[in-house]
Amino acid sequence: MIIGAIEAGGTKFVCGIGNEDGVITERVSIPTTTPEETLAEVAAFFKDKQVDALGVGSFGPVDLDESSSTYGFITSTPKPHWNNFDLVGELKKHFDVPIGFDTDVNAAALGESLWGAAKGLDSCLYMTVGTGIGVGALVEGKLIHGLTHPEMGHIMVRRHEEDSFDGRCPFHGDCLEGLAAGPAIEDRWGKKGQELVDSPKVWELEAYYLAQAIANYVLILSPKKVIVGGGVMKQAQLYPLVREKVKEILGGYVQSEQILEKMDEYIVPPGLGDNAGLAGAIGLVK
Amino acid sequence: MIIGAIEAGGTKFVCGIGNEDGVITERVSIPTTTPEETLAEVAAFFKDKQVDALGVGSFGPVDLDESSSTYGFITSTPKPHWNNFDLVGELKKHFDVPIGFDTDVNAAALGESLWGAAKGLDSCLYMTVGTGIGVGALVEGKLIHGLTHPEMGHIMVRRHEEDSFDGRCPFHGDCLEGLAAGPAIEDRWGKKGQELVDSPKVWELEAYYLAQAIANYVLILSPKKVIVGGGVMKQAQLYPLVREKVKEILGGYVQSEQILEKMDEYIVPPGLGDNAGLAGAIGLVK
Numbered sequence A, B: 001m002i003i004g005a006i007e008a009g010g011t012k013f014v015c016g017i018g019n020e021d022g023v024i025t026e027r028v029s030i031p032t033t034t035p036e037e038t039l040a041e042v043a044a045f046f047k048d049k050q051v052d053a054l055g056v057g058s059f060g061p062v063d064l065d066e067s068s069s070t071y072g073f074i075t076s077t078p079k080p081h082w083n084n085f086d087l088v089g090e091l092k093k094h095f096d097v098p099i100g101f102d103t104d105v106n107a108a109a110l111g112e113s114l115w116g117a118a119k120g121l122d123s124c125l126y127m128t129v130g131t132g133i134g135v136g137a138l139v140e141g142k143l144i145h146g147l148t149h150p151e152m153g154h155i156m157v158r159r160h161e162e163d164s165f166d167g168r169c170p171f172h173g174d175c176l177e178g179l180a181a182g183p184a185i186e187d188r189w190g191k192k193g194q195e196l197v198d199s200p201k202v203w204e205l206e207a208y209y210l211a212q213a214i215a216n217y218v219l220i221l222s223p224k225k226v227i228v229g230g231g232v233m234k235q236a237q238l239y240p241l242v243r244e245k246v247k248e249i250l251g252g253y254v255q256s257e258q259i260l261e262k263m264d265e266y267i268v269p270p271g272l273g274d275n276a277g278l279a280g281a282i283g284l285v286k
Ligand SMILES: Nc1ncnc2c1ncn2[C@@H]1O[C@H](COP(=O)(O)OP(=O)(O)O)[C@@H](O)[C@H]1O
Pocket: A009, A011, A129, A130, A131, A132, A181, A182, A183, A186, A192, A193, A194, A195, A230, A231, A232, A233, A234, A235
């Protein structure tokens, strides 16, 4: 089976060809400009590839309700040109094959559960801390949708007592994303994260917020594995800081070996690295 | 089909007889003393009822992992005598029928989705605000288990600026339950909730905490209905306060008609009233 995979992001569309084992044999990156331009390039890439199916993990918000008239749309994004764009519909015009569709982070969670750090588990969480904070989750073997789809990056967290930064989420100010995504680090400290390697306070605060969020996810979803990636997590010192803080916040309440003794194997980087999203898109249709 | 249902609580075991439509024809309440005493009474009640199956929704924490050697146990409860008690095993000794087992609040969520406020939906949240705060959830048609099971009552919330109460959760101090369950209200104000009807500040604070938690649940689980019950919610003025506050916290980010326009139908009391748990226990085996 030849599977086409698309990781549709706000900066770039990564397109790839793979098979049902998640092996990716080709990949290209197409800049996200206007829907017309970008989709024309996407269509051109897949044109002669004879894909049997197409899996799409997309930036959001998206409509995942198959009974809805706007199923497959990118809905209320502030991104110019992309508001209410019928992504699945546009792909259908070009390719008469089954199309799987979900959020980018749900796809990545699925990819990690099939071939990555959560291989064989029916439950995991995938979190990316980059330009924004996005989280997808597999629960009881299924990706969570629901009323819309989770937007876990925007939960409210308790402020660190030494943090006077206002937060920069346009919707909530100081929600998790507003306080802890890459641009928040840059606004708070006046430098990008990659230039703050030697400032321990930066990573103490960052770990405090990420750990709070992860503790809440653990209490609410009880995932069997927590996978955290994205640009900000290139600061690998964050992993031990986050693990310790999650343990501290949970206070021994969740009586699980994973949390009490094997935290190093519980909160981990993506097993598939930067391929989680693309592999996950394959997983949506395999 | 004759179905036996047990709502195993820390104060009482409610036992009932019902059918696969969730109709309950008999119910008794047995005090929770020691496992020996209580289970003897439970067994006596069901003895001549010729049940075809038994559904049990239990206080926790419980082990829900069917592959575990302690499946069906009440595990690390601080409740004297009940620590590591093999509840399902004990019932099996008396009744050679299929036994369904889950948390009390998961069962209630299921009951509400089958016959109550979330009827016909494949996703809902059931929250009880009483002596503790317990929450169960149905997601994509399944009750969430995972690593252990959710303990959503213990998430961290942001403190209200006028609240100097320490919180009373033995594990976390000022987690949600520590700040907002019935006993926290009593400790903070020196009177039980039922005697504080005319103190608007009490309910403003209470709504602030409950709304924060619900906003987080919505962002993380995207439930199609949020059902809130329990002793504290007898203060019906809480519902509009909580609804308004949830909307405010979400800040227009979750673009769903339910949240933007139909909040009165989105956050609601249990449709089954006090029968949610027992009906849900039936649902576990029907
Ligand atoms: N090595 C690094 N250390 C800290 N922050 C980084 C590092 N690399 C990238 N970032 C931050 O991560 C963000 C970009 O995230 P990334 O995951 O690469 O992209 P996106 O989220 O747009 O897909 C930027 O805010 C950037 O400053």
